[in-house]
Amino acid sequence: MMFWYGHPGGGWGWIAMSIGMILFWALVITALVLLFRTLSRPHEHAHAPAPPTPPAPTPEQILAERFARSEIDEEEYQRRLSVLRSLGPRTPPAA
Known part of the structure; x- marks a missing residue:
């Protein structure tokens, strides 16, 4: 079977392309999850008052x-x- 520009489409090309696509989407989803978790976490250190020092x-x-x-x-x-x-x-x- 012949594909683009006369290059044969081997089985390894399809496997590599499939693995690459899975890794790409895993990376995108991981980045989105981490971004969501970072933005939704309350910033305790920014607004928390300092504990009172004992006399x-x-x-x-x-x-x-x-x-x-x-x-x-x-x-x-x-x-x-x-x-x-x-x-x-x-x-x-x-x-």
Whole structure:
């Protein structure tokens, strides 16, 4: 059988052309699915507020934590606590 311009149409040409067409449409469908999924996904990072940062612990809280971890004994805890309380509340330095 003769086809275009006198070239014979072999079986391998039809197989290669069929596989090429299947791969082409698979690529097009995959690209469309990925594009749809990307556009339909909510953008959480763009509008989500930053989580609040916890307040810095006070010197008394740090001292209590050290006492709770047994880093200091009760006598040292009481002594340092009395020193902290005698100094009064301090304002944090301006950043």
